[in-house]
Amino acid sequence: MNQGVNKKRLPLRSSSYWREDRTAKRFPKLEENIEADIAVIGGGMTGILTTYMLAREGKDVVLLEGTSLLDGTTGFTTAKITAQHDAMYNQLIKTQGIKQARLYYDAQMEAMHEIEKLIKRHDIDCGYKQQDAILNAGTDRGKELLAEEKSAYDRLGIDNQMTDRTTLPFHTERALIMKNQAHFHPVKFLQAIIEEIEKLGGTIYEGTTALSTEDRSNGAIVKTKDEFEVHCNHVVMATHFPFDDKKGFYFSRLHPSRSYTLAVKTKIEVPDGMYLGIDQPSFSLRHAETGGEKVAIFGGEGHKTGKSTDTLQHFENLLRFVDEYFGVREILYRWSAQDMSTPDGLPFIGQSVIGRPNVLTATGYKKWGMTNSMAAATLLRDLATGRENRYKELFDPTRTHLKKEAGKTILKELADDGTQMVRSHLKRKEKHVDEVKNGEGAIVSIKGKRAGAYRDEQGELHLVDPTCTHMKCGVEWNNGEKSWDCPCHGSRFSCTGEVIEGPAAKPLKRVDKR
Template identity: 75%
Template structure:
C-alpha cells in the first residue's frame, strides 16, 4: 500500500510556483534565414521587455529562445519589485561615488514606475501589490550595517525608516524600511507582454539556440544551432550569462550563485511586507495569494554554484526555519535559481565589447532582476534608437571607472577559478555505479575513469564525461535539481548532459554505458 506523502516534507521534484502558470502559446523553432532590425537572444524578462519596447517603436524585432520562454531565472525568482537590493547603497557610494549610487536608485524607481504603467496600460491581472521592503538584523554587526545603510539613504535622498519594531516572530536588533515597493506574479505579467510583442509585429522562436554572433560593416549575424542565420543591425544577449564571450571575458567578471526557495502554506499568518535578513544565514520572505489564501514564499541559503555537497539540505534548512517560526501545513513547491554578481555590484548593460557597437548585453543583476530587467530594456532601447540615457555610463559593460578594489576582486575570482579547476579534477568521494538508486546521480569510477552517472526513474543508466565544455572544469552532481553543475563559471547541464545555463553552449559528452 502506498503511504501518503507527509505534506510538511519537501516535494519530490523541484518546480517553481510561478511556472505552474505557463506561457500558453508554444512558438516554433527558426527554420529559415531571416532579417530583422534587432535580434534578441533570451526569452526571460529582459528579452521579452526589450522586444516589447523596441516593437512599440516600430522596430522589426526577432526574439530567439533556446528552450521555452521563461525557463531561465525569470521563472524561478521571488518576484520582488523593489529598489531595496539588500545592503548595497553604502557599498555603491564607496565604489562609485554618491552621484552614481543615486543614479542606480533612480533607475530602479523608474523601472518600478514603468512596470506599473505597463500593467495599467494593458490592464494586466498579475497580482501586483504594493508592499514595504524591510531589511532586518538580529546581531550587533547587522545593526551597525543597517545604520550605515540608512546614512547612505540620507546622502542619496532615499526615504527610509530605521526602526526597532517588526512583525517578525523572532528578535531583531534593527530594521530598515523602504516604503511603497511591490511584488507580483512574473509569469502572468510577461504572458501579457508576449501577446503585445506579437501584436506589434515581433517574431518569437523557441527551441532555437544561438551559437555565435558575427560583426561586419552591414551589422550583425546571429548563427543558430539549427544552421539558420538572422541578419540584423543590433543583437542583444539577454541570455542571463552572455553566450558569446570571445572578447568580453564575462566568465571572469561575473560570480554565479544559487539560492533556494519554498512556497508554503503556514499555520501562523504571514505578515505583509517583503523581508530580507542581512545576517548569515539570511532568509527572504514575501507572500502570494492562491485561491484567496495567503501562502508564503521563503528564500535563502545562497552559495556559489557547484560548491555545495548536498543541495537538498539547503531546501531542508529553509523548511526547518519556516516550521520553527510559522508552522507548516504544506510545502507546495521548491525550486532554486542562479544569478550573477559583478564585482562592483552594478549590472552590465550596454555595448558588450569595445569595437562592436551592434552587439549589446544585459547581465549581472545580482538576484534583483525584476527592476534591473526593466532598467535594461529601457536603456537598450535608447541605445538602439540613439536616444540619450543618463544611466548609460553607470551600467556600461566597458566602464573603466572601476575602483582598485574591483580589480582585486576580479584577480581573486580568477585565482579561485584556477584553484577550483584543479580541485574539480582531483579524485573525490565516488560511488560505485551499482549503488545508484533510481533518480540518483553521482561521480563514479568506471574502468578507472571518472564518469558522471545518472540512473533515471525507469532504471536506465545515463553516463557522461564530467568535463564542462566551457573551460574543461569538472562538473559535480546537484541532487536538489538533478543537474550537473560547474563550480568554476556556473555552467549547468541536465541529468543527461544538455545545457541548462551558460557560459557553456555545447552539451556534455555522452558515454557508452556498456
C-alpha cells in the same frame, strides 16, 4: 521543528510556484535565414521587455529562445519589485560616489514605475501589490550595518523609516523600511507582454539556440545551432550569461551563485511586507495569494554555484526555519535560482565589448532582476535606436573604473577558479555504478575512467563525461535540482548532459555504457 517536517515532505520535483501558471502556447523554431532590424536573444524578462520596447518603436524585432519562453531565471525568482537591493547603498557611495549611487536608485525606481504603468496600460492581472521593503537585522553587527545604510538613505534623499519592531515572529534588533515598493506574479505579467509583442508585429522563435554573432560594418549576423542566420542591425544578448563572449572575459567578471526558495502554506499567517535578513544566514520573505489565502515565499541559503555537497539540505534548512516560526501546513513548491554578480555590484548593460557597437548585452543583476530587467530594456532600446540615456555610463560593461576597483577581485576569482579546477579533477571517492539508485546521480568509475552517472526513476542509466565543455573543469552532482553543476564558472547541465546555464554552449559528452 515539528517531527513531521522532514525530507519526505519536500516535493520530489523541483518546480516553481510562478511557472505552474504558464499557458500552453508555444512558438515555432527558426527554420530559414531571415532579416530584421534587431535580434534579441533570450526569452526571460529582459529579453521579453526589450522586444516589447523595440516593437513599440516600430522596429522589426525578432526574439530567439533556445528552449521555451520563461524557462530561465525569470521563472525562479521571488519577484520583488524594489529599489532596496540588500544593504548596498552605503557601500555604493564608498566605491562609486553619491552621484552614481543616486543614479542607481533612480534607475530602479523608474523601472518600478514603468512596470506599474505597463500593468495599468494593458490591464494585466498579475497580483501586483504595493508593499514596503524591509531590511531586517537580528544581531548587533546587523544593527550597525543598518545604521550605516540609513545614513546612506538620508544622504541620497531616499524616503525611509528605521524601527526596532516588526511583525515577524522572531527577534529583530532593527529594521530599515523603504516605503511603497511592490511585488507581483512575474509569469502572468510577462505572458501578457508576450501577447502585446505579437500584436505589435514582433516575431518569436522557441527551440532556437544562438551559437555566435558576427560583426559587419553596418550590422551583425546571428548564427544558430541549426545553421540558420539572422541578419540584423543590432543583436541583444539577454541570455543571463553572454553566450558569445568575444574578448569580454565575462567568465572571469561574472560570479554565479545559487539560492533556494519554498512556497509554503503556514499555520501563522505571514505578515505583509517584503523582508530581507542581512545577517548570515540571510533570508527572504514575501507572500503571494491563492484563492484569497496567503502563501509564504521564503528564500535563502545562498552559495557559489557548484560548491555545495548537498543542495537538498539547503531546502531542509529553509523548511526548518519556516516551520519553527510560522508552522508548516503544506509545502507547495521548492525551487532554486542562479544569479550573476559583477565585481562592483552593478549590472553590465550596454555594448558587450569595445569595438562591437552592434552587439549589446545585459547581465549581472545580483538577484535583483525585476527592476534591473526593466532598466536594461529601456537602456537597450535607447542604445539600439540612438537615443540618449542617463544610465548609459553607470551600467556600461566596458566601464574603465573596473580595471582599478575590480582588478584584485578578478584576480582572486581567477585564482579560485584555478584552484577549483585542480580540485575538481583530483581523485575523489567514487561510487560503483551499481550503487547509484533510481533518481540519484554520482561520479563513478567505468573501466578505470571517471563518468557522471544518473539513474532515472525507471532504472535506466545515463552516463556523461563529467568535464565541463566550457573550460574543462570537473562538474559536480546537484542532488536538489538533479543537474551537473560546474564550480568554476557556473555552467549547468541536465542529468543527461544538456546545457541548462552558460557559459557552456555544448552538452556534456555521452559515455558508452558498455
